[in-house]
Amino acid sequence: MPKPSKTIQEQITLLQSRGMQFSDIANAPHFLSNISYYRLKGYWWEFQDDKTLHHFAPNSIFEDVIDLYNFDRHFRLIVFNAIERIEIALRTKLIYHLSLGYGADWYMNPSIF
Numbered sequence: 001m002p003k004p005s006k007t008i009q010e011q012i013t014l015l016q017s018r019g020m021q022f023s024d025i026a027n028a029p030h031f032l033s034n035i036s037y038y039r040l041k042g043y044w045w046e047f048q049d050d051k052t053l054h055h056f057a058p059n060s061i062f063e064d065v066i067d068l069y070n071f072d073r074h075f076r077l078i079v080f081n082a083i084e085r086i087e088i089a090l091r092t093k094l095i096y097h098l099s100l101g102y103g104a105d106w107y108m109n110p111s112i113f
Contacts, residue, residue: 011037019056020044023063031066043069 006014008029012022022028031040044065049057098106106112 006037008032015056015062018054019058019060020047021059021061023061028062031062035066035069040065040069043072 011032012025012028016022044056044060044062045051047056047060047065048054098112102109102112
């Protein structure tokens with residue numbers, strides 16, 4: 001049975017009832033409406049001391065969850081930037097060597113693959 005939808009304020013109330021604290025509760029609706037409850041859920045998982053009842057450990061602060069989310073977002077950008085550089089360099093080398101070895105139409109030769 002699907003869970004009923006909750007408004008942003010109901011989500012905040014649910015988090016509070018489970019022990020989540022807010023340093024600046026006025027900013028919580030902004031984050032929940034732009035990131036979403038269910039995306040943030042993965043980041044507050046480790047803040048829970050009871051993962052069955054979804055109760056938060058003492059001193060679990062919503063803004064710490066946002067900081068963890070932002071760290072992950074920035075880290076992902078750094079990693080994907082590095083992966084892109086590696087991918088382009090590898091593709092460039094592959095094209096260069098295959099072009100020299102098999103001619104300009106190397107990509108149309110199925111026997112290479």
